[in-house]
Amino acid sequence: MSLAARTADIAASSLSTEVRAEAKALLRWWAERAPDPVHGGFHGELDATGRPVADAPRSIILNTRLxxxxxxxxxxxxxxxxxxxxxRAFGYLRDHFLDPNHGGVYWLLSASGQVIDARKQGYAQAFAVYACAEYYRATGxxxxxxxxxxxxxxIEDRFWEPTxxxxxxxxxxxxxxxxxxxLSDKDADWPKTMNTHLHxxxxxxxxxxxxxxxxxxxxxxxxxxxFVDRFAGDGQHLRLFFEMDWTDQTTAISYGHDIEAAWLMWEGAEALDDPVQLERIRALTIGLSYxxxxxxxxSxxxxxxxxxxxxxxxPDGEWWGQAEGLVGFVNAWQLTSDGRFLEAAEQLWRYLKAQYGAGSGDEWTWYGADAARPPVYKAGVWKCPYHNGRAMIELDKRLKAHT
Structure with a gap:
């Protein structure tokens, strides 16, 4: 075995040990703070200190991600x-978020479980599929x-646009x-988006x-x-927003989405086990990752x-992009054997520990400490343990398989 290979093995083993410990710590934090003993289910929001926000509404995104x-x-x-x-989460989804008359899942409930916003976001329906499948795998x-x-x-019947x-x-x-x-106030209002298609x-x-x-x-x-035909773009960056007829309205590069999509596309191709798809998407995955x-x-x-x-x-990357970078870079390392990707994952992990509270026993912050931005809630409509929790699981499994 070469020196470079031995060094990679040591780095992979060390990182695997750390992320497994972090997975356990994240589970403890969310298990202790998320459940709502008064209204059932889970609190709709935990502030920047981890305290429940009274009467905060409940999002389908937070519930399905939990x-x-x-x-x-x-x-x-x-x-x-x-x-x-x-x-507990599945029971609350079944009893409160499912629309008994029209099907699908509601967008937002009150703290007591009453419907506030009944619209049907394709993104939300997707997360309900994702979560229910995982729950079935865990429980049968x-x-x-x-x-x-x-x-x-x-989703196939209602959200697919046939023209x-x-x-x-x-x-x-x-x-x-x-x-x-x-999907949120910061998103552009176009009928076809990369983010919903990705999820x-x-x-x-x-x-x-x-x-x-x-x-x-x-x-x-x-x-x-x-997804590949419309959003993979030039093989380096995703296209993000489109009109109904696929007129491109993208105005920015999203590095977090690029690296997240890189490994999720590859995961989809692996699940299909189709040689044609695997060959095509391997090149795209590597291009987006580089x-x-x-x-x-x-800097x-x-x-x-x-x-x-x-x-x-x-420069102020959000926590979720750092988490997806960890998985995406390790995935690219597995595909290419390029040690720069493993080094990048190690660098991101050090950065997360120094800036976002990873390794501290606390839930990660929205921004790094040096960003000097106002504190944002630890749990809420768009903050949950899905990105960082998944990254810990994925990294441990992938790195253990390597070593």
């Missing part, structure tokens, strides 16, 4: 505590698998077009991996094909958030 996290941790750590919390609960399959059929192809961004409660389709792909991959059948394969192949490595790192040692076309990169 369902995924606790289910994944139940399998990964063989944890009865995580399994119990997964059952047939009701969860049945629900995941039903939600996938609804030009692709999945719509959002519909009303009764599955009708709506004026404002934005439909991710959800379909998980369902097909957990319980493959002809329908799941067909849906996954369609989602992967449209571009993120060469262009996305900033602080982390992954920049984004770069507007014609502008400069925002």
């Amino acid at each position: 369902l995924w996290f606790f289910s994944a941790m139940a399998s990964y750590l063989t944890s009865d505590e995580a399994a119990a919390l997964a059952r 609960d047939a009701a969860a698998l049945e629900l995941a399959r039903r939600l996938q059929r609804e 030009y192809g692709g999945y719509l961004e959002a519909l009303s409660q009764g599955w009708h077009p709506i004026d404002d389709q934005r 439909i792909l991710e959800a379909y991959t998980n369902l097909h991996r957990v319980a493959p059948d002809a329908a799941s394969r067909k849906a996954l192949l369609r989602a992967l094909t449209v 571009a993120a490595l060469d262009q996305g790192f900033n 602080r040692g982390g992954l920049s958030y984004e770069r507007p076309f014609g502008g400069t990169s925002d």
